[in-house]
Amino acid sequence: MEDLEDLMANEVVLDRCGNWVESQKNCFYTKEDSLKQKLDELECDDWYNTDSEFDSVSECGGKKRKVGTQLKDEVLDLICEWKECTFRSNHLDKFLRHVSSHIPNIQISIKNDNEVYVCQWKDCPYNTDVDDEVIRHVNYHAYHTKLKCIGSNVRAKIKLPKCHRDAEWKNILDSPPPHLCRWEECLKLFTNYQMYLYHVTVHMTDCPRGNRIKDGVDCKWTGCNGKYTSLYKLRDHVRCHTKEKIIACPDCGVTFASKTKFHIHCQRQIPLEVQGFRCSHCNKFYPTEGILRDHMRSHVFNYKCTLCDMSCESPSGLAKHVRYRHMSTRTFPCQLCSHAAKSQQDLDSHMTVHTNGPNFSCYFEGCLYTCKGAYTLDRHLERVHSLAVRWYCCHECPIKYRKSYRLTKHLIEAHRLQLPSGHKRFHYTQEEDGCYRLQMVRYEAVDEENMLPVEEADLPDKKYKIELNQTTSLTTVKIVEDNSEEEMKEAAQDSQEETAENGVDKFVPVISNILISIDDVDEKGNIIKQEIVEIQETKELPPSEKPLLILT
Template sequence: MAPGNKFKSSELILLCEWEECLFVGKCMEEFCDHIAEHLKEYQQHPLERTEQYHCWWRNCEFLATGPRELVTHVNFHSYHTKLKFLGSQLRASHQDWPACSQNSYNQNQIPRISEMYVCQWENCDVTYNNPEWFYRHVAMHAYSTEKENISSNKKAICCCLWKDCSGTFKGKHKLWDHLRTHTQERVVACPSCGAMFSNNTKFFDHAKRQVSEDQQVFVCQNCDKHFANERLLRDHMRGHVTHVTCPFCDMVCTSVSSLKAHIRFRHCDERPFHCDLCESSFKNAYDLHKHVETHNDSNAYSCDVEGCVFTSRTLQILRQHYKRAHMNNGNLKYKCHICQKCYSWCYTLTLHLRKAHKLSCHSRFRFMFRVAQSS
């Protein structure tokens, strides 16, 4: 396990949510091996090799553009499962916390991520497709770093050797905490809504914010906003008194981090993410990903609903079409004619028919489009 992790591997309870799987893992090694078997079975099936790559994690509607992106995406689900378990342990130790009021349907919605995690530590270019192993690898850099003496100061310090970083820290644990700002590592997630946090304090704040309005008795004198405790009010008040002015324009930010983001997107011309198909370049990987989709042919993405001939150049437009044309206020549309279970995607119904009812088809199942009525 990564140094400093509060819970040992033997104490984890990891529930697989791949379609109807009931597997429970006791450590990340076992759990990730199990998820790898799901991915292997998915990619080896003749039907899936000719279709778009849909994530079969429960309540996840992600469509990958290829097998590598799907693997990285599903591996993040396994890591997210661990974070939600750690969150459930923290909640269990604070019985006085109010229940999370956020939408639980989004519990398994995770951010879009790049296809690989790349270590940018000096003289290291190791890549991973699983965040668990990536974060462990980065932690090892922090804890194997030797302290150095600065000529003007006899105290030994740890230096961050991440690309373009010159930070120094008193100890290895402080360095490890700092590296999370480079890797965007999250350490805990809300077991109810799935929101992820970079430290326990932010998770505590999330829980405290769920109290009813009549219990939010701490009031900001500047804007009349209400808060559940004094510390949340103090954090909010900093936005009223802390002002960091941009050196290039009249923009005033409430924190140094927001100022850095402002400068990067408004005043910095550096665009390190280059398109391999044209001369365009972008400031972040997400914008590049959206741009690359525009190079697709007009029929690169097509709707799979029976009788629908809609096609689009980008995955985002296809998703918008599906929700507008084929979804009815979020109701599930595909119903099993044998057991009446409902699914939101034809692919998940196909898997259900194969596994639960042992049905097969030479090419692929064909479905009649009808809105599934709720019971």
């Protein structure tokens, strides 16, 4: 009897499968839809990632796994914000084509005697004189609208707090870089970012599927040697090459590469007076325990520099320390003068010396203050419009200063404090009374098993530089020892030896404790003023273009 029931159940399942197969025969895919079909198949494999071949999702009545809503299944309410346009659609492809149709009608204006293209998206001030850039920019507005719709859906489902930032900035976008596919040197260029992502994803359809691939799945992006255990993890990695974002805040427009970062962004919008998690080190408040825990990691310095006693809170901080402290190479030259900087940020700050007039102006109504630097403008807003004054107070005596460097000088000279090993300055933290005082506690967690004892550590006094090798299509970066100073010393020593061999240095006497009398005389030879100068013992003569004069 049980066998009969099982047989009938199997026949019902088979009939259901057969009906579903017959229904698919009526589906015809055009060439344009074939790309979308491949992407849907790939995304399904990613979401239903499992070790069991029976734990799958089908139309045959099998047991379904409970998963979250896929990004491709989000219901989008896409609204075109182009000037005087009221188009609205729930289909992404139609919306992308519609936004692209505005590009031929873009506004052209005159700026500095040059014609520039002006973006007419709501609240977007973007303009450029390069046609390819404006096409990429306008198309990216369509992709950004999709991300904002996804953010609005996610926030409504889990009831996240609303963002309180200025909504006028939500459509201000940075100009996206060229969309160039470098998967196995494909080098295909796109002006539409969504189409670019579709294209890159199709490249991965030939990769093996599964959760634990033997020997891993290789990333074939030019210059990348990554290897990953599944196709899903490979797709997640490729986002770092394509700079793909998956969600955006619907209020301020900030984009994020993961939903977790979007959740944290919304949770941070809780008013300060109701944030109940406080950092015991810097006295700052945070809305959730998780955000506070992430913040506390920034107070632990566990990345040790192998060239000195400095420790940093992050790998990027350690890289910055090595670049500025131990490297002499300046790889960012100025195109207008002989100056060279160690980073792009330093070069941008330097470029302000070549500009005529101010670069920043105060945005408060009625204030005419202007300046060249962003830091100077921030201090103006803090001092004048926020009526806030930064006081750096000594923890030993009642004295206080307006500048941190003056307090540093006071602590060293008056209280005989020494800078921490590996540091060039003190660190100050803001306390409850609003004053900045010396940071008395520093948390370091260095792996002592891999570190030599201090007595045995013999740190060489060397400098390093970066060498760029462009012999191939790829530019390789290598850190090598900078021997420029030693080479100069050796060259100077060789020059002295060569001079001695020629018989010139033999006539230069070794003079010790000489007194030189400098006399001012009048026309008749009478001494008006006399000055005596004492010279130390030396063998080196001052540099001069004139021939050597030897006194006997």
